[in-house]
Amino acid sequence: MEKLEFSMVNKNLLSVKEAINEIVNNLQVLQSEDIELTNALGRTNASKIISKLNNPPQDVSSMDGYAVNSKIKFQNYKIIGESSAGNPYINSISDGETVQIFTGAYLPKGADSVVIQENTKLKSKNFVYFKDDKVLKNRHIRKKGLDFKVGDMILDKNNIIKSRDISTIAMSGNFWLNVRIKPTIGILSTGDEIEKVGELLNKNKIPSGNNIMLAAMIKIFGGTPRILPISKDNKKSIKKIIESNLDCNLLISTGGASVGKYDYLSQFFNKKQVFTSFDFWKIAMRPGKPLIFGKIQNTPLLGIPGNPVSAGVCSLIFLRAAIRKMLGLKNFFPDIYEGVTTSDIDENDNRMDFIRSTLKINSKNFVSPFVKQDSSMTNIFSKSNCLIIRKPFQKKSTAGDIVHFIKYPDFY
DSSP, rough: OOOOOOOOOOSSSOOOOHHHHHHHHHHHOOOOEEEEEGGGGOOOSSEEOOSSBBBBSSOEESSSEEOSSSSOOSEEEEEEEEBTTTTTSSBBBOTEEEEEEOOOOOOOOOOOOEEEGEEEEESSSSSEEEEEEOOOOTTTTTTTSSBBTTOOOEESHHHOOHHHHHHHHHHHTTOOEEOOOOEEEEEEEEEETEEEETTTTOOOOEEEEHHHHHHHHHHHHEEEEOOOOOOOSSHHHHHHHTTTTTTSSEEEEEOOSSSSSOOOOHHHHTTTTOEEEEEEBBSEESSEEEEEEEEEEEEEEEEOOHHHHHHHIIIIIIIIIHHHTTTTOOSSSSOEEEEEEEEEEOOOOOEEEEEEEEEEEEESSSEEEOOOOTTTTHHHHHOOOEEEEEEETTTOBTTTOOOEEEOOTTTT
């Protein structure tokens, strides 16, 4: 299949790839802080995590049974004690002697093999008979440091700490971890028509769903959201809110980024009244086209469309990349997969198309695009679980063709 490209030459539209590069190149990786392991889930480690312990710390039994020395075989073995996890047998065993041992227990000195419980028979209180005469060296033993040793790298730096990493880190003797500070991201919603969710609405108002949606996405991407007051469609309101929140690591705005009469955000910033640097782009993508990026007194601002689906898709592409850069992560664009489309897809125009779809995995990845793709339809966005990506000017695809798609992150 032809390789999916993210850049294209068009004097009027900026490619998705070029916009991502411009954003991440103008952001800095944040400083680090030390936190307890119990608070480390989802954080990005800023330093390598090196083991301080061996795991297991000593040779241990992997089964319930009897620990013996494999060099000399006996008919019956004298039971001289037991070893359990946390309560080892502290003396040595001699020829013809055995210690009853349990899973996870330290191997006694002088023992090099474990005979499992099922292959033994008690002859008396103090003697046991081994039905299986194949007593092999190192059988049913987990050697010291089998999992990892002192000095081994448990996790390289710049990785997101997952739930399954927690146990390994704990077992390695690490409790304080050096992680990237979570970027604080201020969310500004603009528009005379929107009101805070939960308030009584009149017939001319709609609930502000974008700021709550973006706050959830920011948490998933690894940031800390700060929902700002809703701005009216006037320059004074916008300026006041922004200048009161320049302590954020990043400001993100929804609405007002286009070129309409009431798109005051782009009008206001285009005059460079408060920006120390500024770019306004038309991005070659659908949904989402107008994008603002600049810095206000060194605080970066990313302005995305107010249309809820456009805001969601642009956040997946651009906001996610911005947060990953500040956390010191790589791979700014989501992973791309191949699947089989279950229906026809029309020829594309000059914009990269992100088509809301559903993914079902059988013997192959089957991807089904929704018929309706209007960018105001949040219900379809909610029901989708992936986006088919169509490059600019891509020819028609018919059912059964291979297509590219990206999955939504967990809980996205």
